[in-house]
Amino acid sequence: MSYENILIKKKEGLATVTINRPKKLNALNKATIEELHTAFETLEDDANIKVIVVTGSGEKAFVAGADISEFANFSPEEGARLARKGQEMLFDYVENLSTPVIAAVNGFALGGGLELAMACHFRIASDNAKMGLPEVSLGVIPGYGGTQRLPQLVGKGRAMELIMTASMIGASDAKDYGLVNHVTSQEELLGLAEKLASKIMKNSSVAIGAAIRAINDNYRDGVNGYDTEIAEFGDSFGTEDFKEGTTAFLEKRKPNFPGA
Known part of the structure; x- marks a missing residue:
């Protein structure tokens, strides 16, 4: 465009x-x-x-x-x-x-x-x-x-x-x-x-997006940012980026995050 x-x-x-x-x-x-x-x-x-x-x-x-x-x-x-x-x-x-x-x-x-x-x-x-x-x-x-x-x-x-x-x-x-x-x-x-x-x-784009949402919710009226953090933290365990990040750590190599 x-x-x-x-x-x-x-x-x-x-x-x-x-x-x-x-x-x-x-x-x-x-x-x-x-x-x-x-x-x-x-x-x-x-x-x-x-x-x-x-x-x-x-x-x-x-x-x-x-x-x-x-x-x-x-x-x-x-x-x-x-x-x-x-x-x-x-x-x-x-x-x-x-x-x-x-x-x-x-x-x-x-x-x-x-x-x-x-x-x-x-x-x-x-x-x-x-x-x-x-x-x-x-x-x-x-x-x-x-x-x-x-x-x-x-x-x-x-x-x-x-x-x-x-x-x-x-x-x-x-x-x-x-x-x-x-x-x-x-x-x-x-x-x-x-x-x-x-x-x-170099870091997980999926995790970064989740962190942005959690941080922003700290400043929203009527929203508990801690609850958002807990939910986003839990959701992270179901991502391919989490699997790659933890596997790379255990294998002592740099991660190659798929962004999913």
């Missing part, structure tokens, strides 16, 4: 999705959100893809926010529909993929851009990255999960401060806060993403 706003490159089990609107600093508009959904859906269904990396084109921005011109004149009802549809189509969708998604944050990740990065399973950043949720400076609040995921990652107090002050933080502070896992140079960012992806791909 051809896309107008994103690029996809596949290499040895790794898919790199690049948001490609450099003149708009890769801002998320409706079309880009729809294309990203289609891309993630396609990659999730591709048994050959074990890890997905998301990044932005150019040197200035991962995603500098949502495209404000699309919703500046919306009514309250239209605004609510925009947030709900966006969360369901992209942000919640990414969070719940069984294929691991790494955000490689290069440059600005603001508003919807930071919300997209936070929906990914974890984040790495270039040393020139700047992150923030500046929505209150526009008279609105984050609508793509930012008020929920930021406190989960950095704690309630820091999230309150960042959102209420509309401040940006650099990569070093983001790492100290737990918002990103690693910081490197812009030149080495995708190389680091590939290195992390290669480590992930």
Whole structure:
């Protein structure tokens, strides 16, 4: 499939999705959100893809926010529909993929851009990255999960401060806060993403998907994550990956997981 706003490159089990609107600093508009959904859906269904990396084109921005011109004149009802549809189509969708998604944050990740990065399973950043949720400076609040995921990652107090002050933080502070896992140079960012992806791909994709579900359930209202862990742990015993992993361990060799 051809896309107008994103690029996809596949290499040895790794898919790199690049948001490609450099003149708009890769801002998320409706079309880009729809294309990203289609891309993630396609990659999730591709048994050959074990890890997905998301990044932005150019040197200035991962995603500098949502495209404000699309919703500046919306009514309250239209605004609510925009947030709900966006969360369901992209942000919640990414969070719940069984294929691991790494955000490689290069440059600005603001508003919807930071919300997209936070929906990914974890984040790495270039040393020139700047992150923030500046929505209150526009008279609105984050609508793509930012008020929920930021406190989960950095704690309630820091999230309150960042959102209420509309401040940006650099990569070093983001790492100290737990918002990103690693910081490197812009030149080495995708190389680091590939290195992390290669480590992930050595392990069972079936088990990784189960771990993602168990971890996510810890943050769902009315769901006991421990119960999910127990169920997923038990289900693992019926997989071919478990048979291969345990057999390889006992035979003192590296496993060759079938992904089933």
